[in-house]
Amino acid sequence: MANSSSASAGHEKYYVPESSSLAVRATIGLILSVFGAAMVLNDMTFGGAEESSTSVWVLTTGLVFFIFTLASWFGTAIRENLAGMNSGQLHQSYVLGMFWFIFSEVMFFAAFFGALLYVRQFAGPWLAGEGEGGRMNGVLWPGFEFAWPPVTTPQEIVGGVDSQVIANNGAFVSQEKSMAPADAHAWYAWLPMWNTLILLSSSATVHVAHTAILAGSRKKFNRWLGITVGLALIFLGLQAAEYYEAYVLYGLTLNSGIYGSTFFMLTGFHGFHVAMGMTMLLIQLVRSVRREHFTATDHFGFEASSWYWHFVDVVWVFLFLFVYIL
Amino acid sequence: MGEHHHGPAQGISRWLFTTNHKDIGTMYLWFSFAMFLLGGFFAMVIRAELFQPGMQLVEPGFFNQMTTLHGLVMVFGAIMPSFVGLANWLIPMMVGAPDMALPRMNNWSFWILPPAFLMLASTLFMEGGAPAFGWTFYAPLSTTYAAPSVTFFIFAIHILGVSSIMGSINIIATVMNMRAPGMTYMKMPLFVWTWLITAFLLVAVMPVLAGAVTMMLMDIHFGTSFFSAAGGGDPVLFQHIFWFFGHPEVYIIILPAFGVVSQIIPAFSRKPLFGYASMVYATASIAFLSFIVWAHHMYTVGMPIAGELFFMYATMLIAVPTGVKVFNWISTMWRGALSFETPMLFCIGFLILFTLGGFTGLMLSIAPADFQYHDTYFVVAHFHYVMVAGAVFSMTAAVYYWLPKWCGRMYNEAMGRTHFWISFIGFNITFFPQHFVGLAGMPRRIPDYALQFADFNMMSSIGAFIYGASQLLFLYNVIATVVAGKPISDEKVWDGAEGLEWTVPTPAPYHTFEEPPLVPKPAGTI
Amino acid sequence: MGRVFSGAVLAFLSPLAAAQNQINMSPGVTEIGADIFELHMLIMWICVLIGVAVFAVMFYSIYAHRKSKGHQASQFHESTKVEVAWTVVPFLILIAMAVPATSTLLEVYDNDEAELDILITGYQWKWKYEYLEESGEPVAFFSNLVTSQEEIYNTDEKGDNYLLEVDEPLVIPTNTKVRFLVTANDVIHSWWVPEIAVKRDAIPGFINEAWTRVPEEGIYRGQCTELCGAYHGFMPVEVHAVSRDEFDAWMAAKRGAAAAQTQLAMQTLSVDGLMDLTGKDDG
């Protein structure tokens, strides 16, 4: 990190683009997207289905606009770099930007891991009348016992929505099976384990690709980067298979109480990040194959994507530990 | 392409497409001022309804919408963007950088704000009305029991978060990477330091807030049960996540204010800041502590006693580094050569009133006592002392202090001082009596109250109108200065001002420090 | 002394303020209330003293070190000695505050060995009280605001207990350790009676505990203190503390009509009371 920064860059001019319409275009795309998304969700939950077609249009227009703007934004940044406008100092700004962006992502996941921890350590036992925080809760949920993975929801124990004391909180149906190893058909059919292996090795392959580009070997770089993208695809495929298993075979859904909530939110957001990371790597691959971008000393686009990929990988390790194993 | 640096483009495209930190800073500042007026208007509705017991102007449900939007607009629309604007204007000049590190992203951080607030404000006209669950939006009032507009609110929060995160990343990159040679960390002006630490807080907690609203979104639309006991979740979980964001948030609001005060007091004391290094360490300690005190907002939710004690002790500790700062400021004034131009007046106002608000904060931190204070007007008084007299006063001071540099024109000093005195008096008439009604038992967030609270509420409302009116004077003064103030040209508008931003011509040219400046040598000071 | 100080502030601030305006926390009637009150006064006075000391220095400086008086600025900017001092001294002061705070907190959390358990459930926007006793017919009822719409909308004279009066107050015996089990049915509420220093959040799905022992007979009023929707400001708490005998008599009478009463309360009170304030009853 240190070598490329200020030392040599001292008297190079820092490139400040004169003006740019990118930001405003990206804003339009982003705002249309979220406004449309909010409309769609409201149609879904609060009725008004007849209007939903316009909502979907707003959403898709926004998304398309947004994605194209991002593409042209990154394209601009790449062209500037190729034109030699980027000093070492600017490169360092990109490095810092990417680093702190990833840090913010870590904190986003921290919120969900925190929720999982809280539910398992505190709220769950309290609902079952254990611990100082809930010793009187038996009055509300008589007979509820807490276990992880949970076998029931408090609501079901008291006889479903109609007979619970708490009014109007939705209907939560517990799953028949959880995603813990105990519920797997056989150890070798337990998808999360395979997924862990796949992601871990993809971290290794992307690292090999990195050493390849550092050594200036494009062929090797392309090969290993391609393998990484392939592994990512397999991961997503297995994840989809697992979701199918959960939803259809195990009855584990978003409605399955807190287990379903934390399971799908954590793995879902992770899966989304895998898809993002994969797209990033894929773009780098295309750049290298089609345009011969990247040299041994100049390959920030790839480097940033690979950091992101390692981050996604680390998140999975925690996920595997706290969601599946423990 | 971009070879010859000239002045700004003409017309609207200058502002839409700009990548210039000064333009972007200006837009942030004006935007936040507009939001301040909007949030202030909501406050006026609140105070007008509370002028007398009984319902006069609005319905209870609408009152809650006003309270909610007032809090949200003030915190996210007025205070935070105003300090980001200040950071944009000043940090590159203070560290000797040509611009912010990532100029296009800088523009984007700004431009997503106005539409996000438009979206938030548009909820007022939606079916079921605007969010009415307080700026803290506790579940399940904000989930199962909320109006459909909550979805728009959630996405608005997401966008504000994205804006803050990008803004902060930019600030971090600028400070870490763009300092002129010789501008070591311990030579940076304190405003830069406080912002660096604030930016770190923002990057750490805004994503957590995004997580919280995302869980809300899932609970509302997709049947998850994060905040519902029936499914095995817990409404209090929401509060933990919210305050993990929310408490650092209040220091996000005040730390840049500390930075401003640390620039201005030395200037008008004509004496270097006392204890520069300890100021830096104190700021860092406050930031660190801010992560482990969040549940002091939740003393009454029924935490186990161990938690209660931990959060009480940790919260009390914050008084120590904050005290260090207060003492340092006063020592800076001690045996200086003091003069009392408007910026200094607002800083002294800040010093007195913020400390008062800090004291009530300390009282609130005492858990058993908080059982009586919690969710009463005592809390409202506390946080307006730290946020209005703290953040807003120091922001006002900053505008008076740097405005001449920005636009090359001097504001009207007499009008400035008048503004200060009306503000100071109006503020205290508004919020001091709220301590009394709070202690006497008036809950917050109520549109109507029992008769024994009537007199002080009327007083409070009168004060609020006075204070509000004084802000119009401020608005007038700023516009008059920008349009027709007395032109000035000396680089150092104030004889005691120190720092790189005072070495460039007045008004500050469109581009400064295209070549890194030579950093002067007043070690350990500024 | 506290009264004098606050009185002075008040007189300075407001010609409006009449004598009956309460400006301080009430010590209440219970032991814990008094403890909390003392704690409150202690920290307040410590803060006042620190404030006076700190601002005395500042104002002296403002007075004596003015440029307009020709004062020359000295240039000192560091002193490890004083900096250590003003880090350590506040720390010690904080410890002095933390000690009584901790012991009071332990008292507040001493929920065991209650003689009477009452389940309090918050609803939008009323309270339900249930006496949990091993034997006898269960007694349970709702408690609604009775202040009329006319008073609220200013067409009628407002009564003395405007917004603080209910149709059926909670009745508890004096000199008895009463434990409140607090929960909610819909959103979060908070049950607060300042005079007995009990404030506990009512969380749907969880039960929080709190307790009191009221030595004096009397009527104690409070309010919901957690924003719970449109009529959050309109769900007061009214507690009547009566002698043990009176309480037993009241209980017996309640029990007599218990079954029917509970039924009735459930059915009628959910539709009248606050609901007709707006004319709508969405949940």
Ligand code: HEA
């Ligand atoms: C700028 C924003 C800001 C700042 C700086 C602070 C500062 C502090 N706040 Fe405040 N607070 C808020 C904004 C802020 N707060 C808001 C918005 C809420 C309400 C949110 C809501 O519910 O809507 C709130 C609520 C709040 C609560 C919850 C109250 C309740 O709901 O029941 C508590 C409880 O502990 C608290 C404590 C503190 C403390 C201990 C400090 C400390 O940092 C103060 C430290 C300063 C000093 C103590 C003074 C100077 C020190 C000295 C001169 C040294 C010597 C002093 C001693 C040894 C006493 N605050």
Ligand code: HEA
């Ligand atoms: C930094 C943030 C900030 C700022 C600056 C303010 C500023 C003000 N606030 Fe604050 N307030 C909050 C943050 C802030 N507030 C928060 C977070 C809450 C909690 C919300 C919740 O409970 O969820 C709150 C809640 C709150 C309440 C409690 C509401 C309730 O519990 O129901 C009240 C009541 O008096 C109040 C009053 C005011 C007043 C009078 C001002 C004044 O300082 C405003 C002055 C500004 C103007 C008035 C604008 C300028 C003038 C005009 C637009 C012209 C029109 C006016 C006239 C001609 C007179 N606020």
Ligand code: CUA
């Ligand atoms: Cu119930 Cu507020």
Ligand SMILES: [Cu+2]
């Ligand atoms: Cu806090």
